[in-house]
Amino acid sequence: MKLALYVTKLTAVRVLAALVVLLSVLQLLDLLDVTNDILDRGLGAGGLIWYATLRLPRMIDQAMPLAVLAGCLFAFAQLGRESAAVAMRAAGISVYRIAGMALPVAMGAFIIQLAATEVIGPRTDAMLRTWWRDTAPAADRKGPETRSFRVGPDLVTATIGDDLGRRLEKVIIYRRDQGGAVTERLQAPEAVYGPTGWTLISPSFERFTDDSAQPGSATRMAWANPLEPGDVQVLFATDNNGSASSARRALMGGGSERPESYYAVRWNRAFAAPAGAFVMLILAAPLVAANFRSGQGATIMTASLMSGLAFMVLDGLITALGESGVVWPWLGAWTAPMMFAALGTSVLLTLEG
Incomplete structure (x- = not known):
């Protein structure tokens, strides 16, 4: 029990240290692009800290696999050098x-990355968009863009009317x-979401038959569809990262502007991406069986590192x-996760067998 705790603690400390270093580098590179804009807005050091804080979940998603490796x-x-x-x-x-014995560390990394990507990230992205828009100089502020998207079989073109996504x-x-x-x-100047769903305000319409078009209008008209305010927020987001839940909503007809295959992959990636922590552990595992006195350790360490980088490239x-x-x-x-997990396992079996 003490031995397992020692290995787990040893690994956890080094993964955490690697994560801090990688996050520092990524944050520095990110801030280089926006520091002048933040300072020009008069937000000062507090603005830089707030921006970095809101960007942190997405940085964790990028840095976690390499930090685990x-x-x-x-x-x-260290276990090998100390015999x-x-x-x-x-x-x-x-x-x-x-x-x-290092598996709990990979599990912790999996949970942290999953939470950062699917739970915290979408919320901080929305906060960042609102903060960045509200602090922009009046001359640089732009009105909402018109977007085209699908809702079930229907094609829709609209502009978002409020931040809550309840008005188009x-x-x-x-x-x-x-x-x-x-x-x-x-066509309607406005669509409002209420307890009973969407309502078109002062709509006009044209129904097409084989040889004619029948015009009409109404004061109000119910617009029955599965679109929800949260779907609208994702559709009109500038970065449009979304989450697994929003991808699932898109697959169910809740509003989409990309091919169905994109949302199906996004749903699977919600779990496949954090699973990269386990893949990195497997790729590093052959180092335990290495003979450091013969120089085998350096060779396997380099091969494991190169395999991890190749995994990230091929995965993308x-x-x-x-x-x-x-x-x-x-x-x-x-x-990519299954392929490189099998690769690491086969190497480990070869060295051990």
Whole structure:
């Protein structure tokens, strides 16, 4: 029990140290782009700190996998240099068990990255957008942009009317049949979300048949659709990172402006991306079985580091292919994690066997 606690603590401290260093570098590079804008707005050092705080969840998402890899490599290298790994193996403790002692660290990294990406990140992104817009000079402020998106089979063009996503302006709705042909066009200066759903204010419409168009108008008209205010906020966000829940809502017809494959991959990536912490642990695990006296440790450490970097590059590439629909969504999200987890496991089995 004490031995497992020692390895876990050793790994956790080094992963945390690597995460702090990586976050510092990423924050510094990010601040270099916005420092002049923040200072020109008269926000001072407080503005810089607040900006960095709101950007932190997204930085954690970027830095966590590499921090786990670096921290595990440093921890396992220390065990090897001090011959602690050799002593543990001589006592009958397998390499798999030694590497497994760092599993709680990978689990903690998984939970932190998942929370930062899916729970905290969407909220801080919204806060950052609002703060950045409200502190902009009056001359630089821009009105809301018009967006086009899908709601079920309908095509919609509109402008967001408030920050809560409960009001749309300059609404144009194109309703289509199962074959994709436009059957009706509705226009309304405003659409409001209430307890019963969306209501079009002073709409006018044209219903199309094979040989004619029938115009009409109304004072109010119910607009039945699964679109919710939260979907509107995501659709009109400038960064539009969204979350797994918003991707799931888009797949259910709650409003989308990208291919269905993008949202399917985004849903899978909510769990596949944080799972990269376990992949990095597996890639670092062969270092436990290395012979540092013969120089094997340096070779395996370099190979593990290069494998981790290759995993991050290939993971991003295959994810992009999945989002564009070139490969199946679950393949786009999970191929790289499964491939490199198998690679690390095979190397570990070879060294141990």
